[in-house]
Amino acid sequence: xxxxxxxxxxxxxxxxxxxxxxxxxxxxxxxxxxxxxxxxxxxxxxxxxxxxxxxxxxxxxxxxxxxxxxxxxxxxxxxxxxxxxxxxxxxxxxxxxxxxxxxxxxxxxxxxxxxxxxxxxxxxxxxxxxxxxxxxxxxxxxxxxxxxxxxxxxxxxxxxxxxxxxxxxxxxxxxxxxxxxxxxxxxxxxxxxxxxxxxxxxxxxxxxxxxxxxxxxxxxxxxxxxxxxxxxxxxxxxxxxx
Amino acid sequence: xxxxxxxxxxxxxxxxxxxxxxxxxxxxxxxxxxxxxxxxxxxxxxxxxxxxxxxxxxxxxxxxxxxxxxxxxxxxxxxxxxxxxxxxxxxxxxxxxxxxxxxxxxxxxxxxxxxxxxxxxxxxxxxxxxxxxxxxxxxxxxxxxxxxxxxxxxxxxxxxxxxxxxxxxxxxxxxxxxxxxxxxxxxxxxxxxxxxxxxxxxxxxxxxxxxxxxxxxxxxxxxxxxxxxxxxxx
Numbered sequence: 094x095x096x097x098x099x100x101x102x103x104x105x106x107x108x109x110x111x112x113x114x115x116x117x118x119x120x121x122x123x124x125x126x127x128x129x130x131x132x133x134x135x136x137x138x139x140x141x142x143x144x145x146x147x148x149x150x151x152x153x154x155x156x157x158x159x160x161x162x163x164x165x166x167x168x169x170x171x172x173x174x175x176x177x178x179x180x181x182x183x184x185x186x187x188x189x190x191x192x193x194x195x196x197x198x199x200x201x202x203x204x205x206x207x208x209x210x211x212x213x214x215x216x217x218x219x220x221x222x223x224x225x226x227x228x229x230x231x232x233x234x235x236x237x238x239x240x241x242x243x244x245x246x247x248x249x250x251x252x253x254x255x256x257x258x259x260x261x262x263x264x265x266x267x268x269x270x271x272x273x274x275x276x277x278x279x280x281x282x283x284x285x286x287x288x289x290x291x292x293x294x295x296x297x298x299x300x301x302x303x304x305x306x307x308x309x310x311x312x313x314x315x316x317x318x319x320x321x322x323x324x325x326x327x328x329x330x331x332x333x334x335x
Numbered sequence: 336x337x338x339x340x341x342x343x344x345x346x347x348x349x350x351x352x353x354x355x356x357x358x359x360x361x362x363x364x365x366x367x368x369x370x371x372x373x374x375x376x377x378x379x380x381x382x383x384x385x386x387x388x389x390x391x392x393x394x395x396x397x398x399x400x401x402x403x404x405x406x407x408x409x410x411x412x413x414x415x416x417x418x419x420x421x422x423x424x425x426x427x428x429x430x431x432x433x434x435x436x437x438x439x440x441x442x443x444x445x446x447x448x449x450x451x452x453x454x455x456x457x458x459x460x461x462x463x464x465x466x467x468x469x470x471x472x473x474x475x476x477x478x479x480x481x482x483x484x485x486x487x488x489x490x491x492x493x494x495x496x497x498x499x500x501x502x503x504x505x506x507x508x509x510x511x512x513x514x515x516x517x518x519x520x521x522x523x524x525x526x527x528x529x530x531x532x533x534x535x536x537x538x539x540x541x542x543x544x545x546x547x548x549x550x551x552x553x554x555x556x557x558x559x560x561x562x563x564x565x566x567x568x569x
Contacts, residue, residue, distance in 0.1 A: 157467050175471065182468035185486045185568050194482075198472050226568040246472075 106249045106281050107169030108132035109154065115162030116149055124149050124305045127163070131283065134249075136276055138292040138313070139285035141302035142334050147285035148254050150302065151176070154283065155252045172249035172281075179255040181239035183227035188219055188238050191227045195242045209245060217241040217271065233264025240271045251275050253284035257291065269295060289329065293317060301325045303334060342540030349541050356518075361545065364522040367435050367509065368502040371442030376495050379447045383454025384480045387462055398455065404448035409441075413511030416441040420512065433514040438522070441508035446498040453494040457487045489561055489568075496557050503550055523549075 114127040124146040131137060139147045152158045154165055155176050184191050192210035201209065214220050217237045222230060227238055236256060243251060253272065257265040272295060276282060286292055292299065296313035301322070308322045320326045328334045349357045386398065418424050420432040420440070431437045461483050469479050484491065506524035513520030515529060523546040530539035 152467070155471065157470055176467075178467065182465055184465075184482070185489075195472060198474060198478075228568065 106132075106134060106172050106279075107167045109250070109281075110166045110168060111154060111163065112166055113163035114150075114153060114160050114165065116146075116153060116158065117161045122305060124153070125162070127307045129300065129307060129310050131281065134276065134279050134281045135297040136272065136282040136284070136295050137298050137300060138296035139283065139300045139302065140287070140289070140292055140328070142328065143287070144304075145302040146305045147287075147302055148179075150300075151252045151254045151283065151285055173247060174250045174252065175243035175246045175248035176252040176254065177236070177239050177243050177256045179258055181235045183230075183235055183238060185228055186226070187224050188214065188227050188230065189223040191238060192242055192245055195245055199246055213241040213245050216244070218267070231264075233260050233267065236260060236264065237267055237271070240268065244271075244275070248275075248280055250281045250283070253282065255285050255287065257286070257288065265291070289331075301328070303328075341537045343544065345537040346541035346544040349538075350545060357542075357545070359518060360521055360523055360526050360542075361549065363435060363520075364503065364524075364546075365549070367438045367522060368442060368499060371439045371502050372446055372495060372499045374439065375443045375446035375498055376450055378443075379450035379498075380454050380484055380491065381480055382447075383451040384458045384484055386451070386455045387459035387483075388476045388479060398452075401448050401452040401455070405452055407445060407448065408507065409445055409505040410507035410511065412444045413441050413508035416444060416508065416512045432512060433516060433520060435513070435520060437512040438509045438520060441512045442502045442505070445505060445508060446502050449501055450494055450498045453497065454484075454487075454491060457490045457494065458483045461487050489565055492557055492561050496554060499553060500550065503546070503553075 109131045111127055111129050114124065115122065116124040127146075127150065139150060141147050149158070153160050155174060156165065157176070184194060186194065189207070189210055192213055193206040196206040196209060197203075211220070211223065214223050217240060219234060219237055219241065222234060227235065230238060240256075257268045260268065269291065272282060272284065284295070293313070296316075298312050299309065299316040300307065301309040301316065301320075301324075303324045309316060309320065309325050311321065316325065317329065320329055324334050348354075386394070386401070416437060417432065419426050420429065420437050421427055422432075431440065462479070465479075465483065465486070469482065474482070504524070506528055509515075509520070509522055510525050510528065513522070513525065515521050515525040521529075523542055527539045527542045527546070530536070530542065
């Protein structure tokens with residue numbers, strides 16, 4: 094895998110600026126006036142109660158949805174990105190074919206695809222399942238396959254939308270380890286979760302959303318020890334916030 | 336019902352004797368219908384997929400029109416192709432009228448809306464599921480088409496079979512544009528019509544049984560392929 098680590102590691106990733114970002118659906122503002130800047134290759138965890146706009150923020154930042162207000166702006170060359178969803182979307186093919194497909198889309202020469210896909214499967218502990226149909230794998234295996242697919246795309250910025258919300262502890266551990274691996278490879282990470290413990294384990298910094306608004310964007314340590322807003326404090330105490 | 340007994344006997348005899356006339360009719364029927372389905376599928380699968388992926392003004396009208404054309408009466412399709420290909424028609428120069436080529440054209444016209452309309456439905460559903468992932472991978476809509484068609488392949492096989500059913504069962508269109516000429520454009524269905532009108536019911540029924548058997552055979556083969564794939568893919 095080391096050879097893959099070396100392939101694409103330009104010094105820095107262009108900062109991502111969200112500028113007055115808003116999204117209104119049928120007259121209902123779901124996200125409003127959100128401005129923030131992500132730089133370096135930190136792990137940023139997006140926290141907040143259900144319906145706070147976490148998934149929406151991910152989709153807007155990744156470019157899956159056009160914002161109705163404001164802009165998503167990369168300060169420089171738009172980096173390669175990938176996204177891992179809450180429910181992995183896998184094609185109706187074998188695990189291996191799912192990976193070679195992503196490589197084909199990515200423009201990898203045909204001859205190298207199988208080798209790279211094999212390596213990624215091994216790396217994510219799926220080597221024995223290469224020829225199984227992806228859709229019959231367990232939830233944890235499917236998510237690992239989705240991570241392996243993202244790994245092969247060599248993203249500089251990785252979005253993860255509650256990737257562990259439907260998984261058992263062992264599978265959660267595998268996902269968190271993968272996030273750490275991505276981080277070591279120099280990938281900037283934006284990940285949403287509603288699991289505070291997970292956020293404590295992974296976060297370098299935290300974005301706290303509530304009711305479609307950005308309430309805090311601060312280093313993890315400060316957020317967890319001294320939240321600036323009463324909503325965040327209540328959220329951290331485990332109270333119901335909305 | 337001696338006539339019915341003799342129909343089965345006739346059918347059996349026709350098959351067992353490998354009657355050359357019957358064989359010619361069967362081969363031509365399959366040639367015409369399979370070519371029509373193949374051509375229609377090549378056009379309609381991407382067309383249906385495109386219709387599922389793109390939003391444009393007038394799309395709704397097009398979808399409804401396509402759905403309505405699934406019920407296009409074969410005689411009307413036949414008449415349209417007849418007018419198109421007749422000596423005085425815009426494509427009269429081709430000299431296709433009363434040839435198997437004209438029959439293929441007419442059947443393509445009948446099968447294409449079925450495959451396109453049903454493909455649109457299937458691909459639209461799959462696209463709903465795949466959309467975010469495929470966009471995240473950076474695929475343009477044009478590049479999504481082969482992916483979606485391939486991943487919908489099991490359902491689309493049934494769609495193509497429905498098209499084949501329509502082609503092999505219809506008689507109106509091939510009768511009009513083919514003319515039911517012995518040894519040239521006579522197919523199973525037109526032969527059945529002819530034998531019935533001549534009062535040769537055992538032969539007509541026998542041909543009917545052979546036709547049913549053929550359609551059953553094609554469907555069984557497709558089912559087998561589909562089931563194998565389904566089991567492999569889960």
